Amino acid sequence: MQRKIGWLWAVGMMVCSLVTVCSTHAQEATPPPEAEAKPSPWSPVEAVGLAVPLKSWGLEIHGLLASNYTWNFNEPKSGKNGLLLMNRKAGHGDLDLANIRLQRVVDGELGFVVDLDFGKTAEVVGRSTWWCGGISPSVSGKGSCSESRNSFEAVQAYLTYKLPIGNGLNVKAGKFVTLHGAEVIKTWDNINYNISNSILFGWAIPFTHTGLLLNYPFADWVSADLGFIVGWDTVADNNDGKSFTGGLTVTPTSTLTLYAAGTVGPEQQDRGDSTRYLYSLLTTYKPTDKWTFILDYNVANETNLLGPFKPSGRGTKTAYWDGLAGYATYHFTDEISATLRTEFFNDADGVRTGASQTVWEITPTLAYQFLPGVTFRAEYRHDETSRKGSSANLFEGRTRLFPGQDTVAWEVLYSF
Numbered sequence: 001m002q003r004k005i006g007w008l009w010a011v012g013m014m015v016c017s018l019v020t021v022c023s024t025h026a027q028e029a030t031p032p033p034e035a036e037a038k039p040s041p042w043s044p045v046e047a048v049g050l051a052v053p054l055k056s057w058g059l060e061i062h063g064l065l066a067s068n069y070t071w072n073f074n075e076p077k078s079g080k081n082g083l084l085l086m087n088r089k090a091g092h093g094d095l096d097l098a099n100i101r102l103q104r105v106v107d108g109e110l111g112f113v114v115d116l117d118f119g120k121t122a123e124v125v126g127r128s129t130w131w132c133g134g135i136s137p138s139v140s141g142k143g144s145c146s147e148s149r150n151s152f153e154a155v156q157a158y159l160t161y162k163l164p165i166g167n168g169l170n171v172k173a174g175k176f177v178t179l180h181g182a183e184v185i186k187t188w189d190n191i192n193y194n195i196s197n198s199i200l201f202g203w204a205i206p207f208t209h210t211g212l213l214l215n216y217p218f219a220d221w222v223s224a225d226l227g228f229i230v231g232w233d234t235v236a237d238n239n240d241g242k243s244f245t246g247g248l249t250v251t252p253t254s255t256l257t258l259y260a261a262g263t264v265g266p267e268q269q270d271r272g273d274s275t276r277y278l279y280s281l282l283t284t285y286k287p288t289d290k291w292t293f294i295l296d297y298n299v300a301n302e303t304n305l306l307g308p309f310k311p312s313g314r315g316t317k318t319a320y321w322d323g324l325a326g327y328a329t330y331h332f333t334d335e336i337s338a339t340l341r342t343e344f345f346n347d348a349d350g351v352r353t354g355a356s357q358t359v360w361e362i363t364p365t366l367a368y369q370f371l372p373g374v375t376f377r378a379e380y381r382h383d384e385t386s387r388k389g390s391s392a393n394l395f396e397g398r399t400r401l402f403p404g405q406d407t408v409a410w411e412v413l414y415s416f
Helices: 002-025 051-056 120-128 199-204
Strands: 059-072 092-104 111-118 152-163 169-177 208-219 222-229 243-253 256-265 276-285 291-302 319-331 336-347 357-371 374-385 405-415
Touching (some): 051 059, 092 120, 111 120, 120 152, 199 319, 199 336
Antiparallel strands (some): 243 256, 256 276, 276 291
16 A cells, blocks of 8 residues: 555656646747658668559558567566566567558548557467457467467458548448557557556556447547447457447647547456446646656446356456556657656456556656667566565566566667
């Protein structure tokens, strides 16, 4: 509890800093000078002469390569880092991700987006995705539904169309990333803020949904999403219930964006009577071109988790989890930036991490784009849990620096 209070104090200080920055820049009225055109990264698509003919059809091909190395000061015997998701192996370098994006976005015409991922990211997402009937991969980690045995995953594959209704109704149908969270599965145009993913990204929210998603902009400052989906990380439905997702974007000023999202529906295998509720609020504030502040709050609960054992045929247990992450990013120059992430995640009933506990982490990350499209990043991360002694299974090995787990990581990214 003391750690949690201490963490909340740190977030409070960050918010106070945010308010101070707000007041400092409130009087700035001089528009920034026009930025010079930045050189484009080298693209193999352009190099072989495909970019122009593809563009005539409205087609684009983009890509991302991400390779990293992670060292764990605890030197766990299993070779695994606790709570780290994509870079889970300790003392090991990996091709974290090779992403290929195929897309066609043309006003008034049918379009599509396909993200094909290779590497560790594909394994992690595939392990959590239910592609067919059989045993849920979230229960067994094996079986015909799991794609964790290969390093390929179709993370996104959906059609797009804009209906001429009012300001334009955007339709998306297929498999797409979730509306929740500050972080996403990395793509060529979104590599997140840190090397390691947040605890919330891995344990509080889903990765993807499959279904129909509608977006309507009521005005320049407000828009809404509404989706009819088969559930969390599922392509084939695993029960007889229906799930829904949606969100509301409000941009009261050019520097502040609020996004509230919710997802509701049954997620347990063959248990339509069990319902999971997830709500999140994402706040993004950019007082200047150099500073970005983000707060990401998620809260969820799930009813009737236990199998039916009463005459009524219903279970009784309800699980609860919530978490808060804060980000502060500063751009020293166009090429050099730093991000500090702090967060806590409360798994009150142990249904997400496997034990009833509160976990928290703090991660500073430095990024340097030394060539157009090529970025080097380095970070230090410290994780802790409220569980102690032999029951603390998250972190193995002898603590070298502080109680919990300490890791450092390096990463090289190339995007075009």
